[in-house]
Amino acid sequence: MRFPITDLLDQTDCESWLLDYFHPKGLKCPNCQTDVSDAHLFRRTTKSQLQVYRCNQCQCAYNLYTNTVFQQRHLTPQQVVLLLRGVLKGETSAELADEIGVSYQTVLDIRRDLQANAAHLQPDTPLPDQVTESDEMFQNAGEKRR
Ligand SMILES: [Zn+2]
Numbered sequence: 001m002r003f004p005i006t007d008l009l010d011q012t013d014c015e016s017w018l019l020d021y022f023h024p025k026g027l028k029c030p031n032c033q034t035d036v037s038d039a040h041l042f043r044r045t046t047k048s049q050l051q052v053y054r055c056n057q058c059q060c061a062y063n064l065y066t067n068t069v070f071q072q073r074h075l076t077p078q079q080v081v082l083l084l085r086g087v088l089k090g091e092t093s094a095e096l097a098d099e100i101g102v103s104y105q106t107v108l109d110i111r112r113d114l115q116a117n118a119a120h121l122q123p124d125t126p127l128p129d130q131v132t133e134s135d136e137m138f139q140n141a142g143e144k145r146r
Contacts, residue, residue: 011077014078018081031060041053045074048076069110083110084114
């Protein structure tokens, strides 16, 4: 049985959770950094149903995903929450694609972008001890290609 998990999550709750993680200092215009309170509601995106804001200062249009890995991917907030959860839990891309109803390639591309961002955030100082846990290093490396 396939659970309709994306239908069971609340869009507003997912948007709120993503806002906290993607924009911990609050949503701002990506161009001039003006707060979203000084923007007007512009439209909603067709597929992901996200509110698009237009900055009153510079007329730049933006939404919750602007300047994130999820920009231009057309995923709903529920799909993004479940995809992030799945990647962090180490679910395979095939399982995730099936579960949230997106293509295998989309999951692979996003996973790759997330991992590249995570790698970029790694400290470049050497580890303090001589022993490294290898199980986490290879968590996603063993995934088979289709
Ligand atoms: Zn602006």
